[in-house]
Amino acid sequence: MAGEIPDLHAQERTGTGKGAARAARREGMVPGIVFGGDTDPLPINIPFNVLFKRLKQGRFKSTLFNLKVEGHEDVRVICRDVQRDVVKDLPTHLDLMRLRRTTKINLFINVDFQNEEDCPAIRKGGVLTTIRSEVELIVTAGDIPETLVVDLSKLENIGDTITFSDIDLPEGAKPVISDRDFVICNVSAPSALKSDTDEDEDEVAADEVPTTDAAEGEEGSDES
Template sequence: MKVIAKTRKAQGTSASRRLRRENKVPGILYGNNVAATPIEIDHKDLFYDLQKEKFHASILTMELDGADELVVLRSFQMHPYKNQCLHVDFQRIDPNADVTMRVPLHFFGEEQSPAVKIEKAFV
């Protein structure tokens, strides 16, 4: 999956509010022995990507001002009652280094399991 972001110049609470009014999400890109970079992402694209399970559990390609980087989603903050993402954190990934992350598992075929059929067990 690809995320398109721009470098953000203004920082702080009021700058973040201005971004949110423009339907942008403030964020940060850090890691891989590079200085942290404040970023902004289009809210609509990010909001729909956050609803996809693979967005949370895969290595993403971020296009930041024309250059591609490998990143993973580390955290995001949502508004308590609005469908609005308030902030997002991404971590840069070194392609030659090991990555530790949570990956969802989906089990199928429980009904055909001998334990369920014969022993009436729960899987």
């Protein structure tokens, strides 16, 4: 089941139409509409500062919210559109869609890296590098996984990786990107070890370069 779904607080808007929307904006609110499900559309207002902060956090349209409006039951919603001012690029209206438990939606699910202390590759001195801390999945609204679990104890050697195909997906979930197997994390060599390796390679390369005397000797032998 889903983990903690963030709340989104709104007020019911008593008036409708352009006049009521303009009045809401003058009061520092962003008008919106909640639609879908088996009930009538609900006009709402959301404080501008609250919505603006959410938008700055990113992925607003792919986040599931628990909408709380006084006088109404809480309902799960997802944003379907945010209209913006063409000049200032600030939000002026938003559309929220109610979700049934069977509705399929795209959501970013966090990756939980477990058993780091039991990872053989890390015990050998390797360093865990996280490539993706979350993955976008197509999930059912009524059965959203809290996290995707990655078992790091499977990584035996430095240089080993875990890809998306190594993760056991919850029932009913599938990746948005299905045509490639991307890397979730890997265990790399420590930076100090990398530096030593690079220096050794430089020394080997330097040994392979002939000295000036040797080069001159070779040129002299060609002339004779």
